[in-house]
Amino acid sequence: MSNEEKVQAKVEVPMITFKVDGQTVSVPKTLPHPVTGKPEPISIIQACALAGVNIPHLCYHPKLPVAGNCRMCLIEYGMPVLDRERKPVLNPDGSPQIRRIPRQAIACATPVTPGMEVYTQTEGVVRARKSVLEFLALNHPLDCPICDKAGECKLQEYVHQYGQETSHFFETKLEKPKKKAISSKIVLDNERCILCTRCVRFTDSVAKNPALGILNRGALNTISNYPGTEFEHNYTLNTVDICPVGALTSRDFRFQMRTWFLSETPSICPNCATGCNILIHSLKGHIYRLTPRENDAVNSCWMCDSGRLNYKWVNDSRRLSNVLWSEAGRRDEIDWETAISKISAALKSSSKGSTAILVSARQSTEEIFLVSKLAKLLEAQTDSLPRIGEGDFLLLNPDMNPNSKAIEIFGLASATPGANVSKIAKAIESGAIRNLIAIGENPVEMGIEPGLLSRLDLFVVCDILGNKSTLEAQYLLPGASFAEKQGTFINAKGRVQRFGKAFDPMGEARPEYWILSSLLSALTDKLWPKTPEEIFNMMAAELPAFNGMTWAKLGTAGMNLLSTTNTTEK
Amino acid sequence: MHETDSMVMEFSVPNTLESEIDELITHYPEKRSVTLMALHALQAHFGFVSDAGIEWIAQKLDQTPLAVLELVTFYPMFSREPLGKFHFRICRTLSCALNGSEKIYWALCEQLGLDKNVHKRQTTPDGRFTVEFVECLACCNKGPVLFLNEDFHENMTEESVSKLLTICNGDNSSERKGTGK
Numbered sequence: 190m191s192n193e194e195k196v197q198a199k200v201e202v203p204m205i206t207f208k209v210d211g212q213t214v215s216v217p218k219t220l221p222h223p224v225t226g227k228p229e230p231i232s233i234i235q236a237c238a239l240a241g242v243n244i245p246h247l248c249y250h251p252k253l254p255v256a257g258n259c260r261m262c263l264i265e266y267g268m269p270v271l272d273r274e275r276k277p278v279l280n281p282d283g284s285p286q287i288r289r290i291p292r293q294a295i296a297c298a299t300p301v302t303p304g305m306e307v308y309t310q311t312e313g314v315v316r317a318r319k320s321v322l323e324f325l326a327l328n329h330p331l332d333c334p335i336c337d338k339a340g341e342c343k344l345q346e347y348v349h350q351y352g353q354e355t356s357h358f359f360e361t362k363l364e365k366p367k368k369k370a371i372s373s374k375i376v377l378d379n380e381r382c383i384l385c386t387r388c389v390r391f392t393d394s395v396a397k398n399p400a401l402g403i404l405n406r407g408a409l410n411t412i413s414n415y416p417g418t419e420f421e422h423n424y425t426l427n428t429v430d431i432c433p434v435g436a437l438t439s440r441d442f443r444f445q446m447r448t449w450f451l452s453e454t455p456s457i458c459p460n461c462a463t464g465c466n467i468l469i470h471s472l473k474g475h476i477y478r479l480t481p482r483e484n485d486a487v488n489s490c491w492m493c494d495s496g497r498l499n500y501k502w503v504n505d506s507r508r509l510s511n512v513l514w515s516e517a518g519r520r521d522e523i524d525w526e527t528a529i530s531k532i533s534a535a536l537k538s539s540s541k542g543s544t545a546i547l548v549s550a551r552q553s554t555e556e557i558f559l560v561s562k563l564a565k566l567l568e569a570q571t572d573s574l575p576r577i578g579e580g581d582f583l584l585l586n587p588d589m590n591p592n593s594k595a596i597e598i599f600g601l602a603s604a605t606p607g608a609n610v611s612k613i614a615k616a617i618e619s620g621a622i623r624n625l626i627a628i629g630e631n632p633v634e635m636g637i638e639p640g641l642l643s644r645l646d647l648f649v650v651c652d653i654l655g656n657k658s659t660l661e662a663q664y665l666l667p668g669a670s671f672a673e674k675q676g677t678f679i680n681a682k683g684r685v686q687r688f689g690k691a692f693d694p695m696g697e698a699r700p701e702y703w704i705l706s707s708l709l710s711a712l713t714d715k716l717w718p719k720t721p722e723e724i725f726n727m728m729a730a731e732l733p734a735f736n737g738m739t740w741a742k743l744g745t746a747g748m749n750l751l752s753t754t755n756t757t758e759k
Numbered sequence: 760m761h762e763t764d765s766m767v768m769e770f771s772v773p774n775t776l777e778s779e780i781d782e783l784i785t786h787y788p789e790k791r792s793v794t795l796m797a798l799h800a801l802q803a804h805f806g807f808v809s810d811a812g813i814e815w816i817a818q819k820l821d822q823t824p825l826a827v828l829e830l831v832t833f834y835p836m837f838s839r840e841p842l843g844k845f846h847f848r849i850c851r852t853l854s855c856a857l858n859g860s861e862k863i864y865w866a867l868c869e870q871l872g873l874d875k876n877v878h879k880r881q882t883t884p885d886g887r888f889t890v891e892f893v894e895c896l897a898c899c900n901k902g903p904v905l906f907l908n909e910d911f912h913e914n915m916t917e918e919s920v921s922k923l924l925t926i927c928n929g930d931n932s933s934e935r936k937g938t939g940k
């Protein structure tokens with residue numbers, strides 16, 4: 190749906206007016222159910238959220254069916270008094286008379302009705318929050334000092350805000366399984382669990398795998414999978430994110446770092462063409478975890494486990510971090526200036542059409558754009574390697590490259606991507622191609638034998654980890670991973686999305702856009718833009734498909750390309 | 760809780776029982792509604808609810824085994840282990856407790872060599888007797904009351920429970936049944 194369509198769809202839903210803490214607000218009468226999409230009466234918690242009033246909640250999650258079991262969201266409310274003709278009775282000043290309902294209600298499962306008045310800050314509501322928290326803490330181990338969730342735990346936050354320092358409970362706390370391995374990726378602490386069933390509802394209604402349930406009764410309730418089966422699918426780690434407490438912990442992140450030391454950088458998952466919006470959690474140049482960032486146009490609040498866990502390579506100690514130059518069997522470290530001027534001199538002295546460029550669909554759009562400029566300048570042949578994996582019904586796209594769309598837009602791959610490589614190999618053999626530049630691609634892996642590579646006049650490889658081609662390179666230029674630079678990826682549906690820089694590249698490594706821009710400046714004797722923002726704005730101004738986008742307008746949510754909006758969304 | 764493979768292989772539901780459950784299914788708009796009755800039927804037949812039984816019901820009623828297990832662990836009247844031939848369920852809710860149901864429990868445990876301080880279902884090593892506390896049996900004016908298998912015994916005393924035990928001890932037949940009171 191385009192933005193305009195969305196606005197229209199909103200207008201069609203009738204509005205209702207209610208009051209929250211004295212503020213009058215109009216909200217849509219219904220909202221789509223988070224899973225089925227069917228319109229459902231708007232609940233108090235949803236309406237208050239639209240009005241900017243946050244009601245404490247634990248079991249409620251905007252993307253899951255409502256369970257109403259934690260009672261954290263209790264509020265008080267009043268209804269307009271109606272006369273026999275069901276007309277509102279008015280006060281002398283003309284305002285409607287309101288009758289306070291003597292019982293509190295749960296905001297997550299109570300629909301808003303016209304004229305309703307909701308009170309979220311009364312003494313009674315605060316008392317209710319205190320009591321609910323006291324109950325939740327009865328058997329809770331309160332082991333925050335060793336809990337991975339500490340610092341981002343909802344229970345901890347609410348107890349800090351509303352809790353009391355004493356409890357009426359002096360009995361011995363119940364003991365439950367404390368480190369139950371419910372899957373290869375998750376450890377469950379049944380003592381910390383507050384039985385909100387978010388995990389149960391997620392795996393059932395979003396991941397369509399009803400693997401979790403509640404066993405036993407009352408205080409003995411425990412979340413469990415069926416004994417002898419494992420909780421295994423590609424979305425299980427989302428339950429760790431949505432668990433409001435530290436009951437579900439990711440083995441990968443368990444005990445690795447206190448959450449408050451981590452900085453969060455908005456980014457895009459580089460592991461497939463879906464382009465899930467994510468946060469990089471890092472400290473001192475080290476990634477500790479990736480988590481999904483909400484974007485309803487792409488990934489809702491979720492991401493897949495394979496994408497989430499594929500980040501270790503960024504901190505690989507074998508990352509390339511020096512600019513290297515090989516000649517006559519020797520390999521020396523050189524500086525960037527020397528490398529760029531030597532490469533550009535070699536390219537300048539060779540004839541047009543004698544260069545081939547292999548560029549990866551894992552590079553940013555700005556880099557791919559600069560490669561297209563370079564290719565045009567050198568009249569180079571180009572190609573890019575497709576990476577096909579297995580997709581699934583929820584998010585995972587079979588295209589494992591994050592930016593195939595950009596390669597397609599700038600026409601840098603053959604009709605069947607990768608099919609040019611054999612032609613390039615032949616041309617190297619015949620001597621028609623004298624220079625090869627590989628950016629994020631491994632020509633040996635693509636089928637150009639090391640024997641052929643040694644025949645080239647110029648062989649430049651820009652990559653981040655060593656491989657068979659980096660061993661052969663005359664110039665080895667260390668590049669930056671997605672976490673070490675800014676840029677955009679264009680996902681399979683044509684959404685242009687910005688990813689941010691969490692920390693600097695290692696050692697001498699530099700973002701590829703910087704390398705390409707420097708090379709273009711050296712080749713053309715004019716200054717090319719050097720920041721992702723400038724490069725993006727130059728590119729967007731040139732290509733109508735970008736429909737007037739600017740780096741700033743993209744924001745953190747991204748924008749859709751013009752032509753693909755309608756074709757790709759059926 | 761997991762049976763050996765041989766036990767799983769031995770598990771088979773007699774045709775009469777299966778057709779009884781099939782018939783029950785026809786009474787409800789959803790197959791799921793039969794779950795509790797099917798569990799009772801299987802427990803009555805096998806003496807307990809096994810993993811194989813749970814999986815059989817799940818398949819029969821288009822449920823996940825987990826959904827059936829949730830019910831089994833929710834209701835205390837289902838047993839995951841074989842019950843004794845004589846099953847004593849002693850009420851410990853208020854009226855009965857005030858009238859001394861604990862003494863009845865202790866007397867039974869002592870005479871059967873069970874631990875009277877354990878408030879969980881216990882079965883004698885020979886597998887003949889199971890003793891447990893249960894909640895109100897809805898006969899509060901005649902407390903303490905107990906169930907011996909499916910039979911009610913009211914106004915129990917230490918003597919009357921000993922007598923019951925003597926009757927049981929004299930019963931050497933192999934079927935599981937009530938005492939006929």
Ligand code: SF4
Nearest residue numbers: 382383385386388432
């Ligand atoms: S494990 Fe977490 S998400 Fe699941 S029910 Fe318990 S508290 Fe809720």
Ligand code: SF4
Nearest residue numbers: 458461464465493496
């Ligand atoms: S679906 Fe694709 S983009 Fe999303 S997290 Fe998985 S690999 Fe990353």
Ligand code: FES
Nearest residue numbers: 248249259260297
């Ligand atoms: S958030 Fe409403 S009951 Fe849990």
Ligand code: FES
Nearest residue numbers: 850855896898899
């Ligand atoms: S209290 Fe024992 S039967 Fe009701």
